[in-house]
Amino acid sequence: MRYALLLQYDGTHFSGYQRQKDARTVQGVLEEAAAEIFGAPAKVAASGRTDAGVHAMGQVCHADGETSTPPKKLRERFNALLPPDVRVLKSAAAPEGFDCTRGAKKKTYCYRFYTAESELPLLERYAVRVRKTPDLARMEEAARLLEGEHDFAAFCASGSSAKTTLRTVYEVKIRKTGKTLCDLYEIFVTGNGFLYNMVRILAGELVCIGCGKGIENMLKAFETGERGLLAKTMPAKGLTLENVDYGVPLFGAPRED
Amino acid sequence: MRYALLLQYDGTHFSGYQRQKDARTVQGVLEEAAAEIFGAPAKVAASGRTDAGVHAMGQVCHADGETSTPPKKLRERFNALLPPDVRVLKSAAAPEGFDCTRGAKKKTYCYRFYTAESELPLLERYAVRVRKTPDLARMEEAARLLEGEHDFAAFCASGSSAKTTLRTVYEVKIRKTGKTLCDLYEIFVTGNGFLYNMVRILAGELVCIGCGKGIENMLKAFETGERGLLAKTMPAKGLTLENVDYGVPLFGAPRED
Numbered sequence: 001m002r003y004a005l006l007l008q009y010d011g012t013h014f015s016g017y018q019r020q021k022d023a024r025t026v027q028g029v030l031e032e033a034a035a036e037i038f039g040a041p042a043k044v045a046a047s048g049r050t051d052a053g054v055h056a057m058g059q060v061c062h063a064d065g066e067t068s069t070p071p072k073k074l075r076e077r078f079n080a081l082l083p084p085d086v087r088v089l090k091s092a093a094a095p096e097g098f099d100c101t102r103g104a105k106k107k108t109y110c111y112r113f114y115t116a117e118s119e120l121p122l123l124e125r126y127a128v129r130v131r132k133t134p135d136l137a138r139m140e141e142a143a144r145l146l147e148g149e150h151d152f153a154a155f156c157a158s159g160s161s162a163k164t165t166l167r168t169v170y171e172v173k174i175r176k177t178g179k180t181l182c183d184l185y186e187i188f189v190t191g192n193g194f195l196y197n198m199v200r201i202l203a204g205e206l207v208c209i210g211c212g213k214g215i216e217n218m219l220k221a222f223e224t225g226e227r228g229l230l231a232k233t234m235p236a237k238g239l240t241l242e243n244v245d246y247g248v249p250l251f252g253a254p255r256e257d
Numbered sequence: 258m259r260y261a262l263l264l265q266y267d268g269t270h271f272s273g274y275q276r277q278k279d280a281r282t283v284q285g286v287l288e289e290a291a292a293e294i295f296g297a298p299a300k301v302a303a304s305g306r307t308d309a310g311v312h313a314m315g316q317v318c319h320a321d322g323e324t325s326t327p328p329k330k331l332r333e334r335f336n337a338l339l340p341p342d343v344r345v346l347k348s349a350a351a352p353e354g355f356d357c358t359r360g361a362k363k364k365t366y367c368y369r370f371y372t373a374e375s376e377l378p379l380l381e382r383y384a385v386r387v388r389k390t391p392d393l394a395r396m397e398e399a400a401r402l403l404e405g406e407h408d409f410a411a412f413c414a415s416g417s418s419a420k421t422t423l424r425t426v427y428e429v430k431i432r433k434t435g436k437t438l439c440d441l442y443e444i445f446v447t448g449n450g451f452l453y454n455m456v457r458i459l460a461g462e463l464v465c466i467g468c469g470k471g472i473e474n475m476l477k478a479f480e481t482g483e484r485g486l487l488a489k490t491m492p493a494k495g496l497t498l499e500n501v502d503y504g505v506p507l508f509g510a511p512r513e514d
Binding site: 076085088118121126240 | 265266267312314315332333336341342343344345346373374375376377378379381382383437438497499500
């Protein structure tokens with residue numbers, strides 16, 4: 001029996017999703033709970049790994065096992081065993097042939113940063129401080145050029161094992177919100193898949209362009225695949241996996257807003 | 258020489274503002290930094306104490322001492338010495354006769370809670386989960402009755418040493434925001450001063466009224482001063498001191514939004 005799980009986690013104290021020896025990982029704590037629930041070792045796969053320090057608003061996982069607990073109630077059994085920084089928000093019997101990794105059609109990540117003279121302790125956990133004030137219009141202009149199918153080779157950290165670096169970015173949406181003591185920027189990126197560090201490199205380049213860097217470097221990076229033309233990878237804590245879309249609702253009807 | 262400081266802190270790992278022996282407090286870490294900067298023991302007073310676990314978006318403090326550092330730059334000297342969960346956002350020479358405790362004219366607190374089937378790790382640090390969905394119109398109706406000058410004796414935890422329990426609440430503003438997996442409620446309360454636990458009791462009563470409790474209990478509590486008529490004190494982590502108003506700008510012109 002395969003179960004689909006909707007997960008939220010605060011990545012601060014995890015060494016990423018993927019199980020590692022001698023490190024606290026999301027997969028590690030999930031598989032420990034799953035083994036107890038199913039009474040046998042169980043693998044808990046995710047739509048994709050998240051790096052150390054990256055958060056998830058809505059990660060999707062699947063786990064195989066046998067239990068008399070009804071699928072919808074599995075959530076509660078997991079939560080009774082999991083540490084508070086990770087929660088199963090929804091659980092369901094997976095549709096026929098469902099695979100949370102291969103079946104993911106679209107993913108949305110959000111990169112958050114803010115502009116302020118000093119770090120703001122109430123924002124620091126989930127966003128990164130940027131010293132300069134970027135120009136929103138310039139960022140928007142660059143965002144439009146990122147959309148579509150491109151070879152994102154230059155937007156990829158070395159050491160990636162991706163077969164192809166061709167990816168489609170469906171949308172880059174930038175939201176600027178004036179807060180009491182700063183401006184908060186949120187860059188939402190939706191795509192059919194992402195290369196290693198792609199969103200963090202892309203966010204860094206958008207910030208640099210907003211602060212005056214010429215757009216021609218990014219265009220040349222698309223042509224040449226040269227990582228060095230682009231900005232530094234932004235820190236992990238500003239990144240959140242917001243949503244994974246499978247083209248079908250996995251957990252019943254979505255909430256009306 | 259007296260300096261005014263604008264402070265932000267994440268209250269999670271502090272045993273409140275007030276200095277205590279053998280406990281990590283905001284005043285403790287501030288006075289340690291101040292002693293180093295001024296080269297002599299220094300008291301750092303605040304507009305008011307915040308309890309263990311309560312956060313501050315904009316707390317105002319003052320400190321007396323002598324240093325050759327220009328007032329505006331004092332901020333950076335403090336931040337070099339303070340732990341990352343507390344930051345001095347602004348510093349300035351205090352106006353003639355300024356006292357951050359006695360001079361505070363208005364304070365605004367915010368109590369945050371959300372409704373969801375399980376805890377959301379990305380909200381849990383600064384908000385509290387409520388299981389039922391409160392009715393906003395009922396909460397608004399009760400909020401209107403809290404506004405004005407009242408004897409808030411019933412809204413006060415025992416052990417308070419306040420001389421009078423008469424307080425003026427200028428405004429209670431409730432904001433409901435639909436998030437991806439929950440609704441977030443923010444209750445902003447502005448008043449000329451607050452009794453011990455007053456905002457946390459008031460927020461609890463508003464939640465209960467929103468969930469069906471009769472408003473007559475609150476009205477009777479105003480008359481009788483009976484704490485037992487009101488809801489339980491809400492947890493500290495949902496509470497943030499947002500702003501302290503002295504009737505004059507302390508740190509130069511405020512930001513335009």
